[in-house]
Amino acid sequence: MNILRLNAYFAPEITAGSHLMNDIYEGFSKRNIRCKIITPEPTRGISNEVRKEYKAKRKEKLFGDYIEVERFPMINEGSNPIQRALRYMLCSVFHYYRGIREKDVDVIFSGSTPPTNGAISALVARKLSRKYKRKVRFVYELQDIFPDSLVNAKLTHEGSIIWHIGRKIEQYTYSNADKIVVPTESMRTNIIEKGVKAEKIEVISNWIDTTQIKPIDRDNNSIVSEYKINPSKFIVVYAGNFGVAQGADIVLKVAENLQSYKEIQFVIFGGGSYYEDAKKFVEDKKLKNVIINGLLTQERVSEVYSLGDIALITCKTGTGNAGMPSKTWSIMACNTPIIASFDTNSELAHVLEKSESGKCVEPENISQLIKAILECYSRWENGERKSLSSRKFVEKYASKDVCVSQYINVLTSEV
Numbered sequence: 001m002n003i004l005r006l007n008a009y010f011a012p013e014i015t016a017g018s019h020l021m022n023d024i025y026e027g028f029s030k031r032n033i034r035c036k037i038i039t040p041e042p043t044r045g046i047s048n049e050v051r052k053e054y055k056a057k058r059k060e061k062l063f064g065d066y067i068e069v070e071r072f073p074m075i076n077e078g079s080n081p082i083q084r085a086l087r088y089m090l091c092s093v094f095h096y097y098r099g100i101r102e103k104d105v106d107v108i109f110s111g112s113t114p115p116t117n118g119a120i121s122a123l124v125a126r127k128l129s130r131k132y133k134r135k136v137r138f139v140y141e142l143q144d145i146f147p148d149s150l151v152n153a154k155l156t157h158e159g160s161i162i163w164h165i166g167r168k169i170e171q172y173t174y175s176n177a178d179k180i181v182v183p184t185e186s187m188r189t190n191i192i193e194k195g196v197k198a199e200k201i202e203v204i205s206n207w208i209d210t211t212q213i214k215p216i217d218r219d220n221n222s223i224v225s226e227y228k229i230n231p232s233k234f235i236v237v238y239a240g241n242f243g244v245a246q247g248a249d250i251v252l253k254v255a256e257n258l259q260s261y262k263e264i265q266f267v268i269f270g271g272g273s274y275y276e277d278a279k280k281f282v283e284d285k286k287l288k289n290v291i292i293n294g295l296l297t298q299e300r301v302s303e304v305y306s307l308g309d310i311a312l313i314t315c316k317t318g319t320g321n322a323g324m325p326s327k328t329w330s331i332m333a334c335n336t337p338i339i340a341s342f343d344t345n346s347e348l349a350h351v352l353e354k355s356e357s358g359k360c361v362e363p364e365n366i367s368q369l370i371k372a373i374l375e376c377y378s379r380w381e382n383g384e385r386k387s388l389s390s391r392k393f394v395e396k397y398a399s400k401d402v403c404v405s406q407y408i409n410v411l412t413s414e415v
Contacts (some may be wrong), residue, residue: 001412003028004105006095006121007039008088008113010069012046012054015141016326017111019298020206027404029063033412035109037067038098042072042092051076060153088114099124100131107411108138115146115166118173126176139411140177143206143323145190146170154244154318170194175414179410184324184347192413202410207403210395213333216306223267223303228293233265236373237308237336239295240327241272247316247363249274250341252281254369255290264289264377269304271295305334309386310358310376313340313348317363320346329398332357332390339372341365357390 009015011022028035060069072094077087091114099108099120105128110121118140125138147156147166156162164283174180174196182188183206192198218224218231229235236255242248248270255266266289270278274292282290296304305311311331320343328348331338338358342348349360361368396402 001035001106002100002104002413003033003035003107003109004102004124005035005037006099006108006110006117006124007037008091008117009044010037010039010042010071012050013042013044015044015113017193017206021111023207023209023400023404024407025063026068027408029066031408033066033408036068036102036105037068038095039069039071040087040094041071043074043077047315088116092116092120096118096124100127100229102128105132105136108136109411110138111141112144112146115144115169118142119169120179121174122173137178138176139179139181140173142180142182142187142191145187145323148190152275152321162167174200177412179406181410185350186321186347187323190321202406204403204406204410205398206324206329207398207400208326208329208394209331209400210333210391211400213302213305213330215333215335215391216302218307220274221303221307221309223300227267227293229267229307230265233263234262235308236266236267236310236312236375237268237305238266238312238314239269239304240325242270242274242278243272244316246272247314247319247341248272249278250314250364250366250369251312252278252285252287252290253366254373255287257366257370258373259287259289261289261374261377263381264373267307268292269295301330302334303321305331305336308336309380310337310339310373312369313342315336315363318343320348320363323347324351329394332388333394335386335388335391337376337386337388337390339369339370339376345358355390355393357388357393 025035043051054071058071074090075087079082108121108125108142112118122138125136128136147163150156151158174191179202180200181202181204185203188201188203225232238248238251239245240248249355258264268290270292271294279292281294313328315327324347338352340348340352340358340360342360343363344360352358352360359372361372
C-alpha cells in the first residue's frame with residue numbers, strides 16, 4: 001500500500017502531535033506500508049543553521065526507506081499572523097500541485113493543521129482518482145476543529161467572516177473524506193451535530209508510549225534534588241502552557257490562598273505566552289510555596305508527573321470540549337491522581353470518572369479547586385498515598401501499540 005501525506009510541518013520541527021505521527025510512521029514500516037510525505041522546508045523553532053542544512057536536503061528516507069520525505073521551498077513562518085496565513089496559502093498551492101503529480105497513491109492521509117489542509121487533500125484525492133481511473137481514499141486526522149477552536153480562544157466569534165469561511169472549509173472537508181479519525185467522543189459528537197454520518201467517524205485516542213512513561217519513586221526522581229524540593233511535602237504539580245485557553249493562572253491564585261498550609265508545595269513547569277507573567281506573579285507575591293521553572297523535555301515526562309501527589313489540569317470556561325489534553329494519559333500512566341479545573345461535561349471529566357483517576361471541578365472556580373486539593377491533602381495527612389490503577393486504564397485504551405494498530409486498520413480498510 002502507498003500512502004501520501006501532505007504535512008505543514010515535519011522533523012526537525014516539533015509540533016504537538018509530531019511524536020504521534022512518528023509512531024504511525026514506525027508502524028507503517030513494520031507492516032510494509034510505504035508513505036510519501038510532502039512538506040515545506042522547516043522553519044518553526046529551528047535555527048538558521050538548521051534551516052540552511054535542510055535547504056540542501058530536499059529528499060530524505062526514513063524507517064528503512066518505507067517513509068520518503070520530499071520538501072519544497074517556503075518562506076519563514078514568523079510570528080506575524082498575516083505572514084503565517086500567507087505561508088499556509090502558499091503551502092496549500094504547493095501541496096496541491098505536488099500532490100496531483102504523484103503516481104500509484106492508494107490513500108491520502110492528512111491532518112487538520114493548517115485548517116485548509118483537509119480541503120486541499122480532498123481535492124488531491126479527487127484529482128488522482130480521475131487520473132488513475134480508480135478510487136483514491138482520503139482519511140482525515142482531525143485534531144483541531146476549525147473554526148470552533150478560534151471561537152473557543154476568543155480570536156473570532158460565530159457569524160464573523162472568518163467563522164463563515166471556516167465553516168465552508170470544514171463542511172467541504174468532512175463531506176469529501178472517506179474516514180475521519182477523531183481523538184475523543186466529544187469531537188465525534190461535535191461533527192455528527194454538523195451533519196457528518198456516524199459511520200464515517202472513527203474514535204482513536206491520542207496515545208503515549210507506556211514503555212517510556214511510567215511511575216518513578218520520589219526517592220529515585222532526580223527532579224527532587226535538581227530543584228531542591230522537599231520530598232516529604234504534599235506536592236501539587238502543574239506542567240503546561242500559560243496561554244489564552246489554558247486558564248493556568250488559577251494555579252497561582254490557589255497557591256496564594258494556600259500559603260498557610262506549610263506542607264503543601266506547588267511545583268510548576270510552564271511555558272507559553274504568559275509564562276513570564278506567571279513567574280513575575282510568583283516573585284511579586286513572594287510565594288514560597290511555589291517552585292516555578294520552564295518546561296522540561298519530553299524525555300522527562302515520567303519524572304515530572306510521578307513527582308506529584310496530585311497533578312492539575314486547567315482550562316478556561318468553554319474551551320474544554322475542544323479536545324482531550326494529551327498530558328492526561330501521561331499523568332495517569334504515572335499513577336498520579338488528577339484534579340482538573342475543567343469543563344465538567346468534557347471528555348476529560350468523563351475519562352476521570354470512568355477510570356476513577358481523579359476529580360473534575362468547574363473551570364476558573366478557585367474555591368472549588370482549593371476544596372478538591374485540600375480533600376486530597378487531608379487524605380495524605382492521614383497516611384493515604386497514591387495507589388491508583390489508572391495506568392492499567394491507559395494501557396487498555398491509550399497505549400501506543402493499541403492506537404497505532406487502530407490507525408493502520410482504518411487506513412488499510414477498503415470500507
